[in-house]
Amino acid sequence: MSSDTSSEPTGPTFDDLGLSAGVLEAIKGLGYETPSAIQAATIPLLLEGRDVVGLAQTGTGKTAAFALPVLSNLDPYDTKKPQALVLAPTRELALQVCEAFERYAANLPGIRVLPVYGGQGYGPQLTALRRGVHVVVGTPGRIMDHLDKGTLDLSELKFLVLDEADEMLSMGFAEDIETILADTPTDKQVALFSATMPRQIKALTGQYLRDPKEVQVRSKTATAANITQRYLTVSYPQKVDALTRILEVENFEGMIVFVRTKSETESLAEKLRARGFAAAAINGDVVQNVRERTVNQLKDGTLDILVATDVAARGLDVERISHVVNYDIPTDTEAYVHRIGRTGRAGRAGDAISFITPRERYLLKAIEKATRSTLQQMDLPSVDEVNATRLSRFDDGITAALADSGKVGFFRDVVAHYVKEYDVPEIDVAAALATVMHGEQPLLLEEQPEPARRQRPERGERPERGDRGDRPRESGRSRSTDQPLATYRISVGRRHKVEPRQIVGAIANEGGLRRGDFGNISIRPDFSLVELPADLAPETWAALENTRISGKLIELQADRGPSSFRSAPAKERKPRHK
Numbered sequence: 160m161s162s163d164t165s166s167e168p169t170g171p172t173f174d175d176l177g178l179s180a181g182v183l184e185a186i187k188g189l190g191y192e193t194p195s196a197i198q199a200a201t202i203p204l205l206l207e208g209r210d211v212v213g214l215a216q217t218g219t220g221k222t223a224a225f226a227l228p229v230l231s232n233l234d235p236y237d238t239k240k241p242q243a244l245v246l247a248p249t250r251e252l253a254l255q256v257c258e259a260f261e262r263y264a265a266n267l268p269g270i271r272v273l274p275v276y277g278g279q280g281y282g283p284q285l286t287a288l289r290r291g292v293h294v295v296v297g298t299p300g301r302i303m304d305h306l307d308k309g310t311l312d313l314s315e316l317k318f319l320v321l322d323e324a325d326e327m328l329s330m331g332f333a334e335d336i337e338t339i340l341a342d343t344p345t346d347k348q349v350a351l352f353s354a355t356m357p358r359q360i361k362a363l364t365g366q367y368l369r370d371p372k373e374v375q376v377r378s379k380t381a382t383a384a385n386i387t388q389r390y391l392t393v394s395y396p397q398k399v400d401a402l403t404r405i406l407e408v409e410n411f412e413g414m415i416v417f418v419r420t421k422s423e424t425e426s427l428a429e430k431l432r433a434r435g436f437a438a439a440a441i442n443g444d445v446v447q448n449v450r451e452r453t454v455n456q457l458k459d460g461t462l463d464i465l466v467a468t469d470v471a472a473r474g475l476d477v478e479r480i481s482h483v484v485n486y487d488i489p490t491d492t493e494a495y496v497h498r499i500g501r502t503g504r505a506g507r508a509g510d511a512i513s514f515i516t517p518r519e520r521y522l523l524k525a526i527e528k529a530t531r532s533t534l535q536q537m538d539l540p541s542v543d544e545v546n547a548t549r550l551s552r553f554d555d556g557i558t559a560a561l562a563d564s565g566k567v568g569f570f571r572d573v574v575a576h577y578v579k580e581y582d583v584p585e586i587d588v589a590a591a592l593a594t595v596m597h598g599e600q601p602l603l604l605e606e607q608p609e610p611a612r613r614q615r616p617e618r619g620e621r622p623e624r625g626d627r628g629d630r631p632r633e634s635g636r637s638r639s640t641d642q643p644l645a646t647y648r649i650s651v652g653r654r655h656k657v658e659p660r661q662i663v664g665a666i667a668n669e670g671g672l673r674r675g676d677f678g679n680i681s682i683r684p685d686f687s688l689v690e691l692p693a694d695l696a697p698e699t700w701a702a703l704e705n706t707r708i709s710g711k712l713i714e715l716q717a718d719r720g721p722s723s724f725r726s727a728p729a730k731e732r733k734p735r736h737k
Contacts, residue, residue, distance in 0.1 A: 176202045179231040181266040186227065189262060189443075190470045195220035195493060200374040202228050205350060210371040212364055213352040220493060221352045222259045225320045229294070230260065232318070235269050238291030241311070243318040244343070245296040246336065248326040249668055250276035255490060256322060257296040270294075275311075277301045277669035278702030285310055298668050299327060299335035304707075306342055316343045324353040324360055330664030330674070333359060340367045386503040389537040390513040390523060398486060398514055399427070401539055403434055405484070405512065406464070408540040413457050413479040416466045417498050419487040427486065428466040438464035441471040469494050478504050485513035488522050492529035512537070518673050644678040645693035649713040652685045657708055662689060665713070669706040670699045688718055 172193055173186055194202065197215045204211050205228035215221055229243050247253040257274040264270040273287045275297030284301075288310055295302075295311070305311035319340070321327070327336060340363075349368050353360055364371055393401045402416065416438075418424055424440035431438035439453050439462055450471070456462035458477050467475075469489065483502045489495050495513075503509025513534065515523050527533055561567055574588050649666075651657050659680040666689070667674055678690025703715045 171199045176227075177206045177231075178202065178227055179267075182227055182231050182263055185263050185265045185267075186223070188265065191223075195224075196376040197221055197374065198224045198227070200376065201225070201350070204372050204374070205229070205348070206231060208348055210348060210368040211350045212360075212368065212371045212373045213350065213376070214356060214373065215352070215354065215376040220491065221322065222256055223263070225322070225350045225352065226256070226260050226263050229318050229320070230264050230267060230270065233267075233270065233293050235267060235293070238269075238271065238293060240315040241292055241295045241313065242316065243294040243320070244302070244313060244316055244339075245294065245320040245322055246299055246302065246327065246339065247296065247322045248298065248330055248332070250274075250278060250298055250671060252323065253296050253298055260294055260296065272296065275301050275305065277706060278671065278698075281310075299332040299339065300665060300668055300707075302339055303335050306339065313339075313343045316347050319343055319347050319349045321349070321351040321353075321363075324351050324363070325355045325357060328357070328359045329660070330667060331658065331660035331662075332664055336363070385507070386499055386509040386511055388499065388511045388513075388532060388534045390515050390534045391537050391539060392520075393514050393516065393539070395516055399430055401514065402427075402431075402484065402486060404540040404544075406431075406436060408544050409482060409510070411463075411482040411510070413460075413462075413477060414464045414482040414484060415472060415475070415480055415498075415501050416464060416484045416486050417472070417489070418466060418468065419489075421468060423487070424466045424468060424471075428464075431464060431466070436464055437462050438466060440466045442468045443470050445471065469498065472498070472501060475501055476504060477501075478507070480504070480509075481507075482510045482512065485511070488513050488515055488519050488526075490522060492526050495526050496530060518671070518676075520675065521673060643693040644690040646718040647689050647691050648716055648718045649687050649689060649708070650685075651708045651711050651713055652683050652687050654684055655709045655711055657682060657687065661708055662687060665706055665708045666691070666703065666715075670695075670703045672699070 173183060173191060176194065176199070178186075197213055198220050201211050201213050201224045205225065213221060213224060225245070233242055245253075245256055247256055253274050253276045257272050260272040264272065271287070271290075271292040272294045273284065273292040273296070275284055275295055277298060277300055284305070288305070302311065306313070321336065324336075327333075349371070351360070351364060351368065351371070391401060391405075406414075416427065418427060421442040421444055424442045428438045428440035439456070441450055441453055445453070453462065453465065454475065454477065457465055458479060460479070465472075466486075480502045483499050485495070485498060489498065499509070499511035502511065513523070513526075523534065574585065574592075577583065577588055578585055649662070651662075659682070662680055662682075663674055663677055666672060667676070672691070676692055679688070680690070681688040700715070703713065706713050706715070
């Protein structure tokens with residue numbers, strides 16, 4: 160294996176890399192200007208037909224590094240069988256890669272990209288495969304299912320990409336990956352991308368790649384020292400309320416709130432306006448003259464909050480922006496650096512706040528590693544803090560009004576007339592005027608009652624099977640989110656030759672969980688016990704209904720029998736999976 164070490168590119172542009180005209184047009188339309196290090200190093204090699212091993216951290220632009228050359232070399236008129244297959248460890252990553260392919264193929268008429276992952280019905284996938292697709296992006300488990308059923312034909316595959324290969328191996332997909340690789344043509348082109356180079360990756364490259372070129376990228380991503388970086392752990396449904404509280408408490412001039420999708424820019428901006436904030440949206444669909452007018456309003460103070468996508472905010476330079484909020488945390492660390500770089504301009508201090516859902520903590524770690532900085536955890540502003548800010552703002556309004564002697568003089572006469580006419584104390588008149596001025600919206604925020612705690616069943620009492628309100632007893636806490644764990648039973652055990660990593664890989668991939676969501680795993684002869692979050696979402700239950708391990712349905716259910724980790728023999732106890 161030949162080797163090459165690259166750092167950040169200084170000269171090449173996308174025009175220099177040899178991409179097709181349609182792909183170039185698409186990425187320029189997205190606002191891309193210069194390739195990242197991994198893109199500049201690997202795209203020419205892949206366009207030449209070389210097998211490539213790319214070693215780079217998450218968030219360095221790896222998706223474009225393989226998607227752009229694959230799209231440039233596709234035959235758009237051949238849809239009989241897939242020409243390219245991308246394997247990804249999780250359904251979330253598979254969807255992100257699929258969406259990226261679709262964006263880059265915007266000017267390539269007829270190109271069809273299909274995501275294939277667990278938790279989604281087979282029907283739409285089978286229909287799309289019968290109709291014909293150019294690119295399949297999927298998770299190893301579901302790809303294996305299609306191969307077993309004979310519904311996916313890889314006999315004419317030209318390109319194979321292993322994305323986040325080390326993550327796939329750590330989740331127990333090694334055997335599946337080797338089976339898939341063995342079911343593809345020997346003359347295909349292979350690209351393997353990984354953050355690390357463990358022994359299993361070396362074995363894979365030695366067996367399945369032809370004289371691969373190794374490209375290693377040392378990230379030089381850094382953030383400005385004058386930007387304070389914080390994060391708030393918040394669930395998705397809480398985001399609007401959390402942002403509202405931050406807007407009330409933080410002392411900001413101008414702000415950009417970043418979201419992932421165009422539709423979300425309009426939706427969030429509308430919600431903020433309904434709460435009394437001067438907010439507007441910009442995205443890739445906003446025409447240039449409207450964009451310019453909106454940015455000018457942000458500059459002159461007519462507008463305080465801009466809700467934007469990454470593409471829409473490229474090149475935006477407004478000195479007044481004091482805060483950036485990552486309402487949706489980016490999956491690309493370079494995008495994170497670009498986003499927060501919109502504040503702290505001209506040497507001024509800036510603030511960056513990122514919302515992190517419990518399942519996105521891995522992105523936080525990737526950002527901290529890539530930027531060599533630590534984000535400070537912040538607490539959600541309390542009701543008392545919000546109310547103190549509101550009362551202070553109310554006082555400031557009165558003080559400012561009293562400073563305008565002309566207007567105050569006129570209304571003083573009006574109030575004096577009312578007091579004399581109706582014999583009402585002046586303080587009551589002032590309170591009534593404040594009520595009229597403030598309208599129906601209460602001045603102070605009220606504390607919301609805590610949700611009722613679920614009652615645990617009495618000893619010996621079994622809850623009804625269909626009642627999700629009574630969960631199994633809490634048997635631990637998740638490493639990544641400190642959330643309560645409960646014991647679940649799956650119908651595969653030692654006689655099915657399963658290992659903990661296969662259980663973690665299958666359940667995490669199909670159910671959309673992170674490895675940190677798992678506690679103890681105990682493998683018994685005919686079944687296994689697994690600690691998972693006590694409040695598994697309905698969509699997670701639905702996604703796991705058809706999950707198989709070693710070809711057998713796992714039949715996930717809450718453990719309601721006497722068996723538990725306390726009663727497990729010592730030799731069966733497993734440490735928490737890391």
